[in-house]
Amino acid sequence: MSIPAERIERLTDLAHAAAKADRMDRARRYVRLARRIAERNRLSLPTRLDRFTCDACDAYLIPGRNARVRTQSGHVVLTCSCGAQKRYPY
Template sequence: MNIAEERIDRLHALAREAASDRDHDRAREYVRLARRVAERNRCGLPRAFRRFSCDDCDAYLRPGVNARVRTRAGGHVVVRCDCGATKRYPY
């Protein structure tokens, strides 16, 4: 694991902690910083980080707090952020 991946993991933990403390602006800043580190070093974000961050507003998604999570009959999960952005992935 290189330095960039370690930093992204640390920023993910900080964003999760800030979101659980209901400090959404700080969590959003951690998400933006992690995306910038990933772009600069040409490494992808971990799956958990991609699924729990909004692509439109960079919010760290907390189900039941600022995101709605539903399962559909077609075998996929639908996550909707408060900003209205929708994300779907199979399960």
């Protein structure tokens, strides 16, 4: 695994831990750093980071705390507290 990929994985873990501890500002910073590293090195984000972050406000989404999860005609719909939605097939 390359150094940028390892750094992105570490930032993903840190963002998850910060969001669990209600440090949303710190989790948002980790998400932004991970996205910048991925863009700079032309890497894709891990699925865990890609699916559980808001594209609009960079928040790390935790269902029930700052995100709402619903199913709708074969899709999972994640709604952030800012109002942005993400859809994934299941």
